[in-house]
Amino acid sequence: MTMKAKIDNKKEIAKDVLQVDFTLLKQPLSFLPGQYLSITLPEMYYTDDRGNIRYFSICTPPELNNETWQFSIATRLSSSAYKRSLLRLLFGREVELGIVSGELLLPNNLTQEIVMIAGGMGITPLMGIMRWLQAQAKDRRWPRTVTLFYVNRNEEATPWLPELRDYDRKIKNFHLHLAMTEQADWQGLDRLADHEIIRKQISDYKNAYYLVAGPTGMVMKVANNFDRLGIRPENYKLEEFVGY
Ligand SMILES: Cc1cc2nc3c(=O)[nH]c(=O)nc-3n(C[C@H](O)[C@H](O)[C@H](O)COP(=O)(O)OP(=O)(O)OC[C@H]3O[C@@H](n4cnc5c(N)ncnc54)[C@H](O)[C@@H]3O)c2cc1C
Known part of the structure; x- marks a missing residue:
């Protein structure tokens, strides 16, 4: 089943850097701090030959049992149709999430700096x-x-x-x-x-x-x-x- 989330909020957190907050719709998102996922925009206000999917790392931590109903990503705005569409998408609009992946994780050894x-x-x-x-x-x-x-x-x-x-x-x-x-x-x-x-x-x-x-x-x-x-x-x- 495709995971879906809706856009809750967007804000510019530095020059040309947009943070987007999402809420999961049907099931919580399960991930480890440091992982990423793909976000597909079903509605594109603009189009180019670079498509409607991008990968984003999750910049917020999971909650209990590594699950959460809310998460955020941040991205540098650009002239691509994807980024311009993301900037224009209204609160409440749905996006599709891909599988969580990524190996940029803390090691098990707790004493290692x-x-x-x-x-x-x-x-x-x-x-x-x-x-x-x-x-x-x-x-x-x-x-x-x-x-x-x-x-x-x-x-x-x-x-x-x-x-x-x-x-x-x-x-x-x-x-x-x-x-x-x-x-x-x-x-x-x-x-x-x-x-x-x-x-x-x-x-x-x-x-x-x-x-x-x-x-x-x-x-x-x-x-x-x-x-x-x-x-x-x-x-x-x-x-x-x-x-x-
Ligand atoms: C594991 C992983 C995690 C990531 N996490 C993040 C994240 O947290 N935040 C984030 O902002 N990004 C992240 N990225 C990168 C992200 O997926 C996008 O690739 C990036 O944000 C650029 O997207 P864009 O739409 O601006 O440019 P894109 O359309 O993806 O293009 C990228 C560059 O290539 C050039 N280019 C590509 N195709 C063409 C074409 N056909 N014609 C001309 N020029 C072209 C563009 O000029 C541009 O400079 C991650 C990528 C990976 C693989």
Whole structure:
């Protein structure tokens, strides 16, 4: 049976970044933090040869028993017919959901330090994981130690900055390293976390567990850096946002 959901809300959470909230119609959605699904738009206001299906990571955490009736996605708006139609679709309109998949998951070993590396919209699955950890925070600590390296063009185009900065201030075992590549007045990092940055910031970098998400070119660069650092493939998961 095809799973269906209706659009509950839409809001621009950064420049040209749209968050869309959905409610499931007949059955709850079952997934693990970090996973993605396809969303088909049965009604397209515009058409092109790129079709009416796209993949999106879920940026909200599941609730009890890894199930939920509500979830959200976020996407960068573009000129594609899909994105323009999504922007125009009214609240209450139905979409079709594909099967949930994805291996960008927390490892079983609870003591292993987690290092997240995100580029642009690659933050979405990691947001789902961080919000899931936040829901279990005790004594201003998450159940796992997490360092996030997040690269974007500039602050204006970066979704969830206040939330990430808030975690950084309040959560003792969360560390945030933002990088902006096109912001003249930016004081922090200005590039993707390369081998030098990882070596400097992560003391036990060979034994940490890495979750990487972003455009294909960025993910490939990170994978090359892992080779250079001698980080073993069993210690990382890569997710390419094909299409960016
Ligand atoms: C596992 C996974 C998870 C993902 N999660 C997310 C997410 O959480 N958020 C998100 O925003 N995206 C996500 N994506 C990417 C998403 O599915 C879309 O591919 C992406 O958002 C771009 O969609 P688009 O409609 O803007 O562009 P698309 O129409 O998909 O095109 C992508 C690019 O290719 C070019 N292109 C493609 N076809 C043509 C053509 N025929 N003629 C000219 N140019 C063309 C376009 O110019 C554009 O730059 C994910 C992808 C994967 C695989």
